[in-house]
Amino acid sequence: MRLLVASRNAKKLEEMRRILAEHLPADSGLEVVGLDDVTPFEEPVEDEPTFEGNALLKARAGVAATGLPTIADDSGLCVDALNGMPGVLSARWSGPPKSDDRNNELLLAQLHDVPDERRGAHFACAVAVVHPDGRELVVEGRMDGVVIREVRGSGGFGYDVLFVADDHPGVTTAELSREDKDAISHRGRALREIAPLVAQLLG
C-alpha cells in the first residue's frame, strides 16, 4: 500500500522519509510517496492554533485529494522568552515569502536583550496519520534546548543554526550528523513512536 507524506518542505520531507524508512517494520509492505508523486491538489491553509490541529489538517487534505493514507508533520520552535512563539507560526515568522534566513534574523533580533539563562526553547512536532476510512492517529515529540546568539552550522534546516539541544551541548542541531539529529529530534521521537502504529493501522 502507498503512504503519502504530505510536506512541501524538502528538508523536512527528507528527514521524514529517512526516519520512516528505518522505523516502519520491514514487512509492512508500505511504499512511501511524496506530493510530487501524486496528482497536484490545493494544499490547506495551516490556520489551526495547535501543531496537532495543523498536522491533522494537512493529513486529511492529502487523503481527501488522493484517497491514499497520508502522514503529515506540523512543527515549530517554541521560545520561552517569547511565550512559546513562533510556535505554529514558525515557518512564516518573518512574513512572506517564507525564508529561513529572515526568520533566524528576526528571532535573533527579538532575543537580543534576553540573557543567556533565559534563552530556553523547544522544538515541537505533531505527526498525524489519516486512513481513508476516517481513522486518525496523532503523536507528539519535543526537543529541549537554548537559542544561541549567532548562526552556526549547515545541516538540518529552519532554526537549527540557532538551536543547541540539551542532549548535545556545545553544537547546534545544524552541526549534528543526520543520525545524531534524528536520535534526539522532536520529529525523530514522534515518528519512531508512530511508525509501528502506522503499520498496524494500515496492515
Ligand SMILES: O=P(O)(O)OP(=O)(O)OP(=O)(O)OC[C@H]1O[C@@H](n2cnc3c(O)ncnc32)[C@H](O)[C@@H]1O
Ligand atoms: O507544512 P509543510 O509543507 O510540511 O512544511 P513547512 O516548512 O511549512 O512546515 P511547518 O508548517 O510544520 O513549519 C515548520 C517550521 O518550523 C521550523 N522547524 C520545524 N522543525 C524544525 C527542525 O527540525 N529544525 C529547524 N527548524 C524546524 C521551520 O522553520 C519550519 O519551516
Ligand SMILES: [Mg+2]
Ligand atoms: Mg507548513
